Amino acid sequence: MQDVSAISGNSIPADEPKLNYINNGHTLKSWLLTKDHKRIALMYLLSVSAFFLMGGIYAAFIRLELLTPASDLLETATYNKVFTQHGILMVFFFLIPAIPAILGNFLLPLMIGAKDLALPRINLLSLYIYWIGGIITLWALMKGGVDTGWTFYTPYSTTFSNSYVMAVGIGVFINGFSSILTGLNFIVSIHTMRAPGMTWFRLPLFVWAHYATSLVMILGTPVVAITILLVAIERFARIGIFDPAIGGDPILFQHLFWFYSHPAVYIMILPGMGVISEVIAGFSRKRIFGYEFVAFSSIAIAVFGFLVWGHHMFVSGQSVFAGLVFSFLTMVVAVPSAIKTFNWVATMYKGSISYDTPMLYAIGFLGLFLVGGLTGLFLGSIGLTVHLTDTYFIVAHFHYVMVGGQVIAYLAGIHYWWPKMTGRMYSEFWGKVSAMLVFVGFNLTFFPQFILGYMGMPRRYASYPEELQVLNIFSTAGASVLGIGLLMPVVYLIHSLFYGKKAADNPWMHPGLEWRTSSPPPTENFKEMPVVTWEAYDFGEESGLDIEEARRREAVTV
Amino acid sequence: MTAHGDTHEHHEPGLQHQFEDMNQQEESVSIAMWAFLAQEIMFFGGLFTAYLVFRWRFPMAFAAGSNHLDPFWGGLNTLVLIVSSLTMALTVYYAQKGNRTLQVAMIVLTMLFGSVFLGVKAIEYTDKYNHGLVPVTGWNKKVKEDTSAPHVTEQDCTQVGHGDGDDHYVNPKGEFQWKDCSLVKLAQEKNYLTADEKIGYFTNGEIDADKFRDKVRLFYFIYFVMTGLHALHMIIGLGVMLWLLWKAWIGTYGPKYYAPVEISGLYWHFVDIVWIFLFPLLYLLGRHFLH
Ligand code: HEM
Ligand SMILES: [Cu+2]
Numbered sequence: 001m002q003d004v005s006a007i008s009g010n011s012i013p014a015d016e017p018k019l020n021y022i023n024n025g026h027t028l029k030s031w032l033l034t035k036d037h038k039r040i041a042l043m044y045l046l047s048v049s050a051f052f053l054m055g056g057i058y059a060a061f062i063r064l065e066l067l068t069p070a071s072d073l074l075e076t077a078t079y080n081k082v083f084t085q086h087g088i089l090m091v092f093f094f095l096i097p098a099i100p101a102i103l104g105n106f107l108l109p110l111m112i113g114a115k116d117l118a119l120p121r122i123n124l125l126s127l128y129i130y131w132i133g134g135i136i137t138l139w140a141l142m143k144g145g146v147d148t149g150w151t152f153y154t155p156y157s158t159t160f161s162n163s164y165v166m167a168v169g170i171g172v173f174i175n176g177f178s179s180i181l182t183g184l185n186f187i188v189s190i191h192t193m194r195a196p197g198m199t200w201f202r203l204p205l206f207v208w209a210h211y212a213t214s215l216v217m218i219l220g221t222p223v224v225a226i227t228i229l230l231v232a233i234e235r236f237a238r239i240g241i242f243d244p245a246i247g248g249d250p251i252l253f254q255h256l257f258w259f260y261s262h263p264a265v266y267i268m269i270l271p272g273m274g275v276i277s278e279v280i281a282g283f284s285r286k287r288i289f290g291y292e293f294v295a296f297s298s299i300a301i302a303v304f305g306f307l308v309w310g311h312h313m314f315v316s317g318q319s320v321f322a323g324l325v326f327s328f329l330t331m332v333v334a335v336p337s338a339i340k341t342f343n344w345v346a347t348m349y350k351g352s353i354s355y356d357t358p359m360l361y362a363i364g365f366l367g368l369f370l371v372g373g374l375t376g377l378f379l380g381s382i383g384l385t386v387h388l389t390d391t392y393f394i395v396a397h398f399h400y401v402m403v404g405g406q407v408i409a410y411l412a413g414i415h416y417w418w419p420k421m422t423g424r425m426y427s428e429f430w431g432k433v434s435a436m437l438v439f440v441g442f443n444l445t446f447f448p449q450f451i452l453g454y455m456g457m458p459r460r461y462a463s464y465p466e467e468l469q470v471l472n473i474f475s476t477a478g479a480s481v482l483g484i485g486l487l488m489p490v491v492y493l494i495h496s497l498f499y500g501k502k503a504a505d506n507p508w509m510h511p512g513l514e515w516r517t518s519s520p521p522p523t524e525n526f527k528e529m530p531v532v533t534w535e536a537y538d539f540g541e542e543s544g545l546d547i548e549e550a551r552r553r554e555a556v557t558v
Numbered sequence: 559m560t561a562h563g564d565t566h567e568h569h570e571p572g573l574q575h576q577f578e579d580m581n582q583q584e585e586s587v588s589i590a591m592w593a594f595l596a597q598e599i600m601f602f603g604g605l606f607t608a609y610l611v612f613r614w615r616f617p618m619a620f621a622a623g624s625n626h627l628d629p630f631w632g633g634l635n636t637l638v639l640i641v642s643s644l645t646m647a648l649t650v651y652y653a654q655k656g657n658r659t660l661q662v663a664m665i666v667l668t669m670l671f672g673s674v675f676l677g678v679k680a681i682e683y684t685d686k687y688n689h690g691l692v693p694v695t696g697w698n699k700k701v702k703e704d705t706s707a708p709h710v711t712e713q714d715c716t717q718v719g720h721g722d723g724d725d726h727y728v729n730p731k732g733e734f735q736w737k738d739c740s741l742v743k744l745a746q747e748k749n750y751l752t753a754d755e756k757i758g759y760f761t762n763g764e765i766d767a768d769k770f771r772d773k774v775r776l777f778y779f780i781y782f783v784m785t786g787l788h789a790l791h792m793i794i795g796l797g798v799m800l801w802l803l804w805k806a807w808i809g810t811y812g813p814k815y816y817a818p819v820e821i822s823g824l825y826w827h828f829v830d831i832v833w834i835f836l837f838p839l840l841y842l843l844g845r846h847f848l849h
Contacts, residue, residue: 116576118586184593192586193576218593222601230608230783237694239779240772241608247758247772252611256604529578 020423020520035120036523040127041106042421047130048102049490051093056483058086063445063479066472071462079462080147081163087150092172093134095406096264099271100182100217101130103413104210106421108186110514110521111204113195113530118188126181133175140167149460151261154242154253158234169232176225179267183217186210195513197532204512204536205281205294209274212298216263216270216305224260227253254316258309266305268402269369270298272409273340276362279412280344282510283359284351285547287537290343297336304333314385323382330380337373341366356508357431361412364439368404372397375450390460393453399446408438411489418493419503423520426496430488437485444478509547511538572815584817591821595828598791602832605787609780609839615754616773618741621844623777626691628682632841635678639830642671646826649802653819656812661819665803668826672796679789686778690735693775693782715739715767734778736771781840788836791829798822 021038025031031039061082065073074082105123109116117123140146146168148157157165190203190211230241231253240246242253281288288294310318310326318326344366353359375397379385388394419425448471457464464472506515511534517526539545577583613620645667652661686692715737742759745751751759759770802822805811811819 114576118576119590120574120576122590180597184590184597187593188586188590191589192582218597219600222597223604226601226604230604233779233783237779239693239775241612241776241779247616247769247776249611249615252608256607 018518019522020518021523022423022520024523033124035116035124037105037109037117037120037123038421038521038523040123041102043127044097044101044105044130047127047134048094048097051089051134052098055086055089055094056486058082058089059479060483062086063476065462066464067476069464069466069469069472074462076462077147080149080460081145083460084146084149085141088137088146088168088172090402091150091264091268092175093130093137095268095402096179097130097182098410099275099406099413100179100186100210100213100267101126103275103410103417104186104213104271105182107417107514108189108207108210109193110420110517110525111207111512112190112193113198113513113526113532114189114193115524115526117185118193119185122181123185126178126185129174129181130178133171133173133178135171136174137168137171140164140171143167151257152228152231152253153257154231154234154248154250155244157231158243158248159245166232166235169228173225173228173232176221176228179217180221183214183221186214187218190214195530195532198513199532201292201295202532202534202536203295204274205277205288205291205298206274208295209270209277209298212302213267213270213274215299215302216267220260220263220267220306223256224264227256227260251313251316251318254313255309258312259306262309262312263302263305265398265401266301268406270301272365272406273298275409275413275416276344276365277340278512279358279362279416280347281537282416282508282512283356283362284348284353285539286347286351287535287539288343289346289349290339291536293339294343297339300336301333304329304336308333308380311380311385314382315389327380327382331377334373334377334380337369341370341373355432357426357428357435358412358416360432360435361408361415361438364435364442365405365408365412368400368408368439368442372400372402372404375400388453390458391453392449392457392459395459396446396449396453399449404442404446408442411435411438414489414493416508417514418496419507420514420519420521422497422500423503424496424500425503425507426489426500427492430492434485434488434492437481437488439485441478441481441483441485445475445482446478448472448474448478509545511545512536572810572818580815587817587821588824591824595824598828598832602784602787605780605784606835606839609784612773612776612780613839613843615752616758616776617752617844618745618750618755618759619770619773620777622736622738622741622770623774623781624840624842624844626689627781627841628685629841629845631678631682632837635675636833636837638671638675638678639833642668642675643827643830645671646823649806650816650819650823653806653811653816654813658806658809661806661811662803665799665806669796669799669803672792672799676789676792676796679785691778693734693778715765715770734771734775736774737767739765739767739770742770784836784840788829788832791832795826795829798825 021036022042025034031043034040061074062079065071065079065082067073071079105117141164144164146161146163146165148161148163148165152165152169157169190207194203233239234241234243234248238246240248242248242250244250277288277294308326308329310322311330314323314326375393379388379394379397415426415431452468452471452475453459455468457468503519505517505519507519508515513530513532514521516530534540541549573580573583577586645664649661649664649668652664683692687697739759742751742755742765745755746765758773760766761769799822802819805818
């Protein structure tokens with residue numbers, strides 16, 4: 001076993017400031033040209049948050065417009081742009097990079113005991129590509145924006161839309177390479193950078209989840225990249241590859257688009273599942289139930305995720321036989337997600353649970369992801385979906401998995417690792433308040449949308465019949481609560497940077513490698529190369545993780 | 559998995575700070591290149607899918623378009639690339655052997671073949687441009703020069719033969735030029751037409767030259783996107799080779815350290831292989847209709 005004192009978290013941080021990755025170099029250049037994965041992660045955090053804020057502002061406008069049945073606040077054409085841009089910013093510039101590029105970048109090398117990712121320069125390059133893609137997209141939004149929906153469906157996007165489809169398409173195309181490079185880097189690092197003794201089955205599940213995500217990133221993203229490039233060229237040269245009026249095939253576009261974008265929805269949930277595995281095991285102080293099942297279910301999701309894209313096209317004229325097959329495979333792909341959910345709950349069973357902020361978020365995730373996943377099954381059954389497709393039911397479904405799943409997991413992760421990233425503790429009280437508000441606000445916003453959709457309210461319209469107003473008011477009211485819940489962390493986390501209590505190296509008394517270095521970690525991550533002799537999630541008291549004992553010691557020293 | 563164990567400092571050439579030893583670095587770089595190539599396969603895969611879907615639907619238009627590509631140039635380029643793969647492989651071999659002179663010579667040869675390939679592509683592209691076969695509005699020499707030309711052909715499009723470049727048919731839309739529908743006629747007589755073709759080439763039971771032209775144009779669109787992206791990969795490859803040339807010149811590589819040569823080679827071979835698929839699909843399929 002490890003030397004107990006080395007990992008005991010409650011050594012009081014020394015007074016004189018130690019050299020860590022944040023204060024190791026203060027110039028702008030030392031940030032912009034850094035190869036340190038931790039600094040790159042922080043720069044991603046800032047950029048991704050900016051995009052999240054912008055996407056959120058668009059969302060606010062959508063909900064305000066829908067407060068009343070008539071389309072009064074925005075012109076319908078503007079409304080089209082608003083929901084399109086909301087979707088594009090949120091999906092491509094927030095949700096996809098959020099957990100991998102921020103938490104993954106920061107934690108992966110720490111968790112496997114490496115000095116850095118295998119390809120630090122490629123890592124920096126991916127950040128710059130993200131910036132370039134982002135700037136092109138923002139430029140296009142300033143010039144007039146797009147109104148095609150985030151799915152860029154042809155022939156609308158190729159022929160009828162007079163907006164900046166090409167520029168945004170190129171922005172998204174470029175941005176895709178940023179996630180390809182991130183995925184590439186993770187795969188290589190997980191293969192070759194593990195510390196001695198860190199076998200595959202000792203890896204934290206966060207790492208397994210990122211491995212699966214990376215597979216999807218490098219195999220799926222290029223397909224959508226080339227598809228969107230084709231749309232851009234088609235608009236430019238006016239050739240019928242997707243436009244039926246001149247011999248093209250719009251269904252081909254949908255096939256190519258969803259071949260990526262269904263797997264992409266798993267890019268938007270697998271990393272979150274990784275975070276949840278860490279948080280649930282940690283705050284239940286128990287080894288995760290069925291480690292191998294959780295690990296391989298990630299891989300299964302990545303593989304089967306490539307086989308179900310047709311469930312987005314049930315009503316687009318694909319053959320009935322194809323519909324049946326895709327419907328069946330959709331049921332199959334839900335199984336690994338269910339396995340994970342059962343295992344998380346089983347992990348909590350008889351665990352010694354503490355309700356710190358990250359855990360509150362994680363428990364919220366369990367409930368919301370459950371609803372999101374099950375309604376996915378509704379949508380995957382070939383009869384019911386005809387009634388529900390293109391209604392608010394879909395909108396509610398994917399927000400339950402994307403916001404209720406990924407965003408909440410992201411928040412859980414940010415809170416969980418904040419002490420490690422910044423060396424500061426945030427206010428636990430406000431953390432809990434925000435977790436509750438987000439949960440309540442989220443449900444208030446999106447649950448009514450299931451009902452609205454079931455009653456037949458179509459998505460992507462600025463107006464709706466009078467009798468649907470009550471539920472829409474609920475939804476808009478919920479969105480305000482959700483908005484406040486999401487803004488609160490910005491305030492108290494920034495506050496903690498200046499006034500927060502200094503974080504111990506291992507504030508939660510958790511066994512992962514990332515907790516066995518100082519907070520914040522030094523540039524080279526570990527003073528000495530760690531040698532791993534314990535299994536993952538080993539909460540044994542002999543590892544120095546006896547939390548009662550630690551609290552007693554802390555009480556004495558303070 | 560690589561051992562991190564020993565902590566003493568290494569001073570091997572090219573060892574980067576995040577790695578413990580050369581072994582780990584080389585393994586990483588090689589996995590990275592393979593993963594990158596997997597990514598590339600998917601990238602071209604989208605295009606191959608588009609090609610297959612449309613060729614399946616409109617085989618005659620694709621055959622007609624394909625017959626206007628010159629298999630001589632295509633074949634020559636195939637040969638050139640295969641030889642360049644050999645010289646690339648020899649580059650790796652001589653790097654392993656530590657033979658600087660031959661290594662440099664092989665890199666120069668590889669670059670030479672790469673440039674010949676691009677030169678031939680340039681000849682072909684120019685030829686397409688001169689014949690009005692670039693499917694982009696306004697990129698058409700004939701229309702630019704010959705504004706007085708009649709706007710519709712006098713002849714019935716099924717009567718026109720193959721490959722004569724001097725006809726004066728000008729696409730009324732002023733862009734992509736095509737007037738030869740003889741293959742449609744042939745397929746109609748022999749009952750070859752696919753269901754999509756029966757709708758796609760005809761108006762009121764008559765062969766519609768404009769509709770057929772749009773399908774041929776689609777072939778050229780795919781041709782230009784695929785070969786264009788492939789050429790872009792060649793250009794990047796040449797850039798990589800230039801860098802290798804410099805490194806080899808200053809004697810970086812030897813029996814102990816040649817990983818960069820090896821993975822650049824992987825990339826080069828991959829780009830060659832893509833061409834090995836492009837050549838038959840674009841130049842050869844459908845040639846039997848010529849006879
Ligand atoms: C548990 C497994 C899941 C199943 C069975 C499932 C099933 C489905 C089905 C069948 C549709 C198409 C509905 C239609 O158009 O008629 C759909 C739409 C969608 N799903 Fe899921 N889903 C699952 C999980 C997820 C996850 C994890 C995410 C994202 C994190 C997600 C995001 C989306 C999105 C964004 C759409 C709508 C796309 C659009 O048309 O704009 N889904 N889902
Ligand atoms: Cu899907």
